[in-house]
Amino acid sequence: MKKHDQHKTPLFDAMKAYHKREVVPFDVPGHKHGVGLKEYRDYFGSPMLELDVNSMKCLDNLCNPISVIREAEDLAAEAYGADGAFFLVNGTTIGVQTMILSAIKPGEKIILPRNAHKSATTALILSGAKPIYMQPEVNENLGIAMGIGLDTAIKTMNENPDAKAIFLVNPTYYGATSDISEIAKIAHEKDMLVLVDEAHGAHMRFHDALPECAMSQGADMCAVSLHKTGGSLTQSSILLLSEERLSYKEVKTAINLTQTTSASYLLMGSLDVARKQMVMDGSGILTDVIELSRYARKKLNAIKGIYAFGKELVGTPGVYNFDETKLGVNVRGLGLSGFEVYDLLIDEFNVQAELGDMYNVLAIISVGDSKESIDRLVDSLIAIAEKYGKKKL
Numbered sequence: 001m002k003k004h005d006q007h008k009t010p011l012f013d014a015m016k017a018y019h020k021r022e023v024v025p026f027d028v029p030g031h032k033h034g035v036g037l038k039e040y041r042d043y044f045g046s047p048m049l050e051l052d053v054n055s056m057k058c059l060d061n062l063c064n065p066i067s068v069i070r071e072a073e074d075l076a077a078e079a080y081g082a083d084g085a086f087f088l089v090n091g092t093t094i095g096v097q098t099m100i101l102s103a104i105k106p107g108e109k110i111i112l113p114r115n116a117h118k119s120a121t122t123a124l125i126l127s128g129a130k131p132i133y134m135q136p137e138v139n140e141n142l143g144i145a146m147g148i149g150l151d152t153a154i155k156t157m158n159e160n161p162d163a164k165a166i167f168l169v170n171p172t173y174y175g176a177t178s179d180i181s182e183i184a185k186i187a188h189e190k191d192m193l194v195l196v197d198e199a200h201g202a203h204m205r206f207h208d209a210l211p212e213c214a215m216s217q218g219a220d221m222c223a224v225s226l227h228k229t230g231g232s233l234t235q236s237s238i239l240l241l242s243e244e245r246l247s248y249k250e251v252k253t254a255i256n257l258t259q260t261t262s263a264s265y266l267l268m269g270s271l272d273v274a275r276k277q278m279v280m281d282g283s284g285i286l287t288d289v290i291e292l293s294r295y296a297r298k299k300l301n302a303i304k305g306i307y308a309f310g311k312e313l314v315g316t317p318g319v320y321n322f323d324e325t326k327l328g329v330n331v332r333g334l335g336l337s338g339f340e341v342y343d344l345l346i347d348e349f350n351v352q353a354e355l356g357d358m359y360n361v362l363a364i365i366s367v368g369d370s371k372e373s374i375d376r377l378v379d380s381l382i383a384i385a386e387k388y389g390k391k392k393l
């Protein structure tokens with residue numbers, strides 16, 4: 001049962017109240033509510049620049065939050081089923097770095113996937129942790145890495161009982177998840193921490209048809225990019241904590257090793273509002289998002305040479321479950337590379353995909369999509385198939 005009122009947005013409310021007061025600023029930032037950056041203020045409008053402020057008494061301080069930021073973080077923690085939450089303004093990158101920095105001392109072992117994001121690699125450099133790599137499963141037909149097989153995780157943990165933590169990704173960029181519950185159970189029996197990079201899974205907690213989020217599967221910490229699929233502004237993320245094996249204070253100290261002392265309120269306020277939106281309306285919004293992604297798959301899979309992959313992959317190696325809002329489109333059958341289709345989409349159709357690789361393009365379907373945007377994507381891919389399929393560019 002929720003003990004906080006999830007309708008509330010304490011940080012955003014405090015920002016609006018500050019704005020109303022028309023304070024005369026003799027603090028940084030030096031543009032002083034946008035007055036000193038006129039061209040920018042004229043383009044973006046006054047309220048945005050007036051709220052680009054630094055920490056002050058009425059707006060709390062991200063480095064040691066005790067009032068409105070802390071209240072907003074507590075609401076976020078409850079929303080994700082965690083004991084604690086830390087707002088982040090340097091993306092999930094700093095979340096991943098903090099998880100590893102707070103869990104591992106120099107020379108200690110951490111088990112992680114060979115294809116973990118570069119933030120994990122930088123965390124190894126910063127922490128002096130010793131990596132023990134696990135190979136993810138590879139789908140040869142699609143030419144992409146999937147999740148970590150349960151057998152691989154168990155074998156690696158058995159071979160390295162002295163490892164301090166296991167690091168997992170939930171889900172992969174393309175939507176595959178691993179069996180985190182089972183891995184976490186075994187890891188905890190071996191006194192290992194479970195750290196999860198949920199950069200691409202911020203929305204999953206809020207709809208039953210999506211894979212489970214890591215905190216409800218026993219993770220000790222989890223970094224979540226709300227800015228990717230939860231609706232907040234770019235760079236804003238949240239680090240979630242279970243206090244069973246880790247302390248709030250230590251994790252806060254680890255964040256403050258590398259995070260700015262001048263956190264953006266525009267970013268933090270957007271986390272507050274995005275959390276509220278997800279808790280209050282996420283289920284309905286995500287029902288539409290899932291329906292849109294199913295509609296897109298159905299239309300695309302009727303086209304010769306295109307394979308929009310999805311939940312049928314569940315049960316194949318490295319796919320314990322699948323996030324359908326990731327629309328991976330295999331274009332190998334068109335005789336085109338994913339890179340070429342990615343370029344054609346933007347250059348000829350003004351449609352921006354998330355990424356292209358050798359055989360696939362990836363579209364992220366999220367809170368901001370509509371039937372119209374999906375039709376633009378689908379129609380553009382169909383036009384590319386007709387115009388360029390099986391032909392050399």
Ligand SMILES: Cc1ncc(COP(=O)(O)O)c(C=O)c1O
Nearest residue numbers: 090091092093117119197199225
């Ligand atoms: C798997 C994964 N982890 C972590 C990150 C870093 O997240 P952010 O861009 O929020 O710093 C990314 C970014 O794309 C990612 O793909």
